[in-house]
Amino acid sequence: METTHSESGTPELAEPHLRQLLGAAGLAVEYVRAEGNTLYLRGDDGEEIPVADFAGGYGSVLLGHHHPDIVRCARELLDAGTPVHAQFSRHPYANRLAAELNQIVHRELGTDEPYFAIFANTGAEAVEAAVKHAEMDRVMRLADLRGELAAAVESTRRAVDAGDAVVPERLRARFGIMGTLDDAAAFRELAAHIEPLNGARLDRRPLFLALEGGFHGKLGLSVQLTHNESYRAPFRGLAAQARFVPRESPEALREIHERERGVVLAFTVSGGQVDVVEREFPVFCAFLVEPIQGEGGVHVLSPEFAGEIQRFCAEIDCPIVVDEIQSGMGRTGTLLASSPLGLRGDYYTLAKTLGGGIAKTSAMLVRQARYRPEFEIVHSSTFAKDSFSCVIALKVLELLEADDGAVYRTARERGAALRAVLDGVRADFPEQVREIRGEGLMLGMEFHDQSGAASASVRELAATGLFGYFLAGHLLREHRVRTFPTASALNTLRFEPSVRLTDAELALLDDGLRDLCRALAAGDGERLVGRAAVAG
Known part of the structure; x- marks a missing residue:
């Protein structure tokens, strides 16, 4: 170049x-100063021109x-020498921020279930933290399932060896076990066929669901969850596999699930006979949803489709990541743009206004039912959870909540x-x-x-x-x-624009x-x- x-x-x-x-x-153009809107x-000529x-x-x-209150807060923090780099120590300010976020989220969702907070610096990093946590949760659920399958093999083997269960002809025929093998030998052959089959299926790479038109960042993992093909294609070999769902298309959810669902085979004993049944396992790691697609053209999720997503994910036990990075923090009149839609996330990602236009910070919230404390050891961020950004974010929440909102x-x-x-x-x-x-x-x-x-210059x-x-x-x-x-x-x-938007600025825009x-x-x-x- x-x-x-x-x-x-x-x-x-x-x-x-x-x-x-x-x-x-x-x-x-070069911007040299900013205030208000x-x-x-x-x-x-070097003069300042307002825009x-x-x-x-x-x-x-x-x-x-x-914002003068945020600037004052920042100056006070810096003048006091607040520790920006005090990693691997107590961070009471981060805990206060998590508690304040919980209080508002509880009010909007009508729940008292705690949401644990993982802090980051950017929206894309918060998304990466959410999907990493969701994958850790999925892997741990798979480990539990592997244990259950192994236990079922062992308990069935004991029942067959003790003469309490037989391998019926229909099951032998189903899996191609020929000859006159006794029940113990037939079961060993069955297990030798099914166990590696299950292992290969459980090793399948996770799939993510996301909406067409969605934008979730441009980092190595999050870019594969962003629908724009030009962003994804150069990095397709690096990370996650996503299946993109057309907006407002509940039938597509069922079609994708039917096509991509994963099942393993589990041994059972009923009425003295061995049987093999299908059990679905978690292939889908998470469903990422923006209540308003900012980068996709400002498309608003309908309450009806939000409800379909909620029901679908509950049925297949797939966590919902609600990406509120652009829509959240009060921009639409509530902290969460998703709350008026009736959409409840297992994860929320917040950023942008959380830093008050000064600090660079973001947060990923995980509801208690999904939370894996082990994640805190395998995930970290050098610049996250510091005193400066957390106290600035607390000031932002204070301003949002002041005078009854x-x-x-x-x-x-x-x-x-x-x-x-x-x-x-x-x-x-x-x-x-x-x-x-x-x-x-x-x-x-x-x-x-x-x-x-018609105009060539416009074309x-x-x-x-x-x-x-x-x-x-x-x-x-x-x-x-x-x-x-x-x-x-x-x-x-x-x-x-900001809430400080004036009628004169609206007239200028008009x-x-x-x-x-x-x-x-x-x-x-x-x-x-x-x-x-x-x-x-």
């Missing part, structure tokens, strides 16, 4: 290809950039105001805007596919695969509005989106590109 240079002449060595893409789309970029931030750190700054109410109210703006644009430009989706302050605006547009933009980024570049350049498309649905722009739609309606692709064609 040819080395490029920045404006200062310094070689571009920090992801230079991405820098070029940002330049092409008109998004390669505003980022300030550096202009050509209304509707991207919100991909949902990380629900409370706004540099005023932030939750504000998220719903500001979300409704944002939705009204987006709905108004769609109503006036139905040929350009296909659909508005989402809940609270997590909304998406999907534009119609422009690959067949060219659509053909780049960066259509949504050019739309975002236009909003930034012409209207000082910042947003991005969702990662796996590039025709959908995301809107995840003007920008209407101008953008008028340019699309006029087939003015050159205007959408603007100076971005030569930037970067």
Whole structure:
């Protein structure tokens, strides 16, 4: 790859290809300050230019950039010399954070079952911790099953040897045991056939279930649970195997289970006769579900399908991992976006706003019925569970819960105001805007596919695969509005501002989106590109 240079002449060595893409789309600006719902970029003359931030750190700054209470808390912690690196010691602040999370989760789910907390740094790491724990649980359940199968072989052998049970002809015929072997010899031959068969089946690699359109991270394991093929394909040989379930398709759940289910053969004795019965064993390690698919185009899980997933997973004993990394922490008006859907997870992953826009932290919660304490020894993270991030997260929860949950109410109210703006644009430009989706302050605006547009310049933009980024570049350049498309649905722009969103910023967004739609309606692709064609 040819080395490029920045404006200062310094070689571009920090992801230079991405820098070029940002330049092409008109998004390669430097932000120098942030507060509230505003980022300030550096202009050509060095001046600060305010930008209304509707991207919100991909949902990380629900409370706004540099919330004064969080900044004050951070300064106090650093001034006091709080230990950031005190691994393998007591962490009472982490325990307080786990307890506070439990209190809110219990209220929303209507349960008192404890959820144990494993802390991490990023959302993807929290997902990895959840699926690692689920696999450890599955392996330990398989070990119990292996023991039960071995015990059944031994107890059946004793019954046959003692003359208390016989191997009937139908069973001999079923497994091809020919000749006139006595019962003891016939049983030994049966066991010699079945035990290695069971062993091979139990050694089968785990399968994960996830929804089409889902996004669960880009690390070695989590990327294979993310539906976007372009993210998964280069790393397919590294990690997990997933089966992706179409959204809102309960029949697909049964079809996948029937096709992939695993069974072993177990010996029983009934009425003095040996028999062999099928027992299902856990092939499916976990089902990962986002209540709102952020990167997949802001699709909201319906309560009906949430109920189908809950029932299905209970029937096959498959734990549910509810990925609340982008949707959770109050963005939709509750701590868990899944709780109003009636979906109860065995695992929850939380991140983004948990750090208040300052600390980099995440949490994985496991309900008591699933928890394996052995996991605490085989999994760890250098930067997790420290005093700084935990106390910041406690401050975030305090702010969310203050005044009987005023932030939750504000998220719903500001979300409704944002939705009204987006709905108004769609109503006036139905040929350009296909659909508005989402809940609270997590909304998406999907534009119609422009690959067949009458305008050659618009068709060219659509053909780049960066259509949504050019739309975002236009909003930034012409209207000082910042947003991005969702990662796996590039025709959908995301809107995840903070609760400090103002009516003036909504008006700015309204003007920008209407101008953008008028340019699309006029087939003015050159205007959408603007100076971005030569930037970067």
